[in-house]
Amino acid sequence: MTNRLQAVDQRRQYARNDFTALRAFAQRVSASTIARLYFSEDENGEPPTAAGVERDLRGLQADLVELAIQHGSPVLAEHLKASTKKHGSARLSAIGLKMVEEAARLAVAQPAANHAVGAWFRPMIALQRKASGIDTLGELIDFCNRRGGSWWRAVRRIGPGRARRIVSWLRLHEATIGRSVDSDVDETEPFKADDSQIVEIGGHHQAVVPLERMALRASLSGAEGVNRAPAFAYIHARNDLEAVRAYLYQYRDQPKTLRSYTKEIERFLMWTVCVRGKALSAVLADDCEAYKDFLKAPSPAFVGPRATRSSSRWRPFASSEMSAESQKYAVRALRAAFAWLVDVRYLAGNSWKVVKDPVIVVRESDLQxxxxxxxxxxxxxxxxxxxxxxxxxxxxxxxxxxxxxxxxxxxxxxxx
CATH class of the missing domain: 1.10.287 (Helix Hairpins)
Structure with a gap:
């Protein structure tokens, strides 16, 4: 991933990999071998052909020669012109090719926000094809900033190692691209908020923040919740937020399960405090039924594009419409969480126990x-x-x- 040469006609751009392949071509390595060693599939997933690779390499050589004639020394220019006149195209040895490349560096292009992603990153086929709305470098930076350190999870064939190299390259060219990559895009560990990022929710402050940034007003903390168990509790939780964190802690070695359960319980906790005006340990069965209806169409204040959990743009729902399967999963996850809180004697009863799962309509296939x-x-x-x-x-x-x-x-x- 390096600067690409922009040819005189402003149509063709090349990467370091192309120059490596051209050097092999100049040393008489077969085009089929070069195609196998240096080139990947095209935008349609088709493997490169020997004829196509040879054609592209000859085009690259012609572009370099033209640039070298314009920007190189007079001696080199005269040599290239004479070779072209004699053979139809300039014949280059390994040393001659190196001289041509050095001369062509004077015409190196700089990346810009409106440049296509595929023009600068050869293995970005999956990114262009699978991630909607990412066609330019500017859109790629915007996507990274929205999703944070885990942006690459939404893109096929982009792992954490390649993601770090892409972000590093984007940072290196921020000046010419005109966009900056946010600092939280470098996060590799789960986000942990410091004291300055904690936000108190409930009452007049209806902020929507993830669980790790959340603080509850005293009246909504659940310290005096009507559903608190009177018996000795098995967990040291003074309020609902501490009880929820104690429940999630048991999944610390199961990252996927932890993410799923965190998502469901923080959604319900925010809803009970901000919408229902109740503590988690004070919700009744009718509150749970109301939340089940809420899942069908979450309010706009809870919905937003995917963003990193440390971003102010973060919202608990990415869509205003949840599938019936997702609604059913949410209800079952909350029922299980409340059952655990009852088992450890933090809650006196499970309000979700009497709430039925959302009905999933399965369309029968037509008779043949x-x-x-x-x-x-x-x-x-x-x-x-x-x-x-x-x-x-x-x-x-x-x-x-x-x-x-x-x-x-x-x-x-x-x-x-």
Missing amino acids: LERALPASLWNRLRAFIDAQCLPPPTRTGGLFGSHCCSAVTQACAARN
Whole structure:
């Protein structure tokens, strides 16, 4: 991932990998071998062909020669012109190619925000194809800033190592691109808020923040929740926020489960405090039913584009419409969390226990009538079975036995 040469006609750009391939081509390495060693699939997932690679390398050489003639020394320019006149195209040795490359460096292009991503990153095919709305370098930076340190998880074939190199390259060229990559894009560990980032929610302050940035007003903390268990508790939790964190702590070695359960319980906690005006340990069954309805269409204040958890743009829901399966999962996750809080004697009862799962309508597939047997064939089948069920003169039972004949005939009649 390095600066690409912009040719005189402003149409073709090349990367370091292209120059490595061109050096091999100048040393008479076959085009098929070069294609296998230095080039990946195109935007359509097609492997490179030897003919295509040779054509591109000859085009690169022609571009370099043209740049070298314009920006190189007079001696080099005269040599290239004479070679082109004699052979139809300049023939370059390894030393001559190096001289041409050095001369062509004077025409190196600088990346800009409106440049296509594919023009600067060869392995970004999946990024352009799978991540919607990322066509330019500016859009790539915006995407990284929205998603934070885990932005690469939404892109196929981009792992953490490659993601770090991409971000490093974007930072290196921030001046010419005109966009900056946020500091939290470098996060590799889960976000942990410091004291200055804690926000108190509830009451008149209706901020929406993730669990690690959340603080609750005293009246909504759950320290005096009506559903608090009077018996000795098995966890040292003075309020609902500490109880929730104690519940999630048991999944510390299961990162995927921890992320899923954190998402569901922080959504419900924010809803109970900001929308319902209740502490988590004070919600009743009708509150849970109301939240189940809320999941069908979350309010706009809770919905926003995906962003890092440390960003002010973060919202608990990425869409205003949740699938029935997601709604069902949320209800079951909350029911399990409340059951645990009851088991450790933090809560007196499980308000979610009497709440039914959302109904999931499964559309039945249409009958394939074209594969059904026609009525004439059913009639022939019934006649054949009837004939087999009749006892022959020398035997007391038919092929199937008389006791099964009526059942088979009735089944055929029902289908007919």
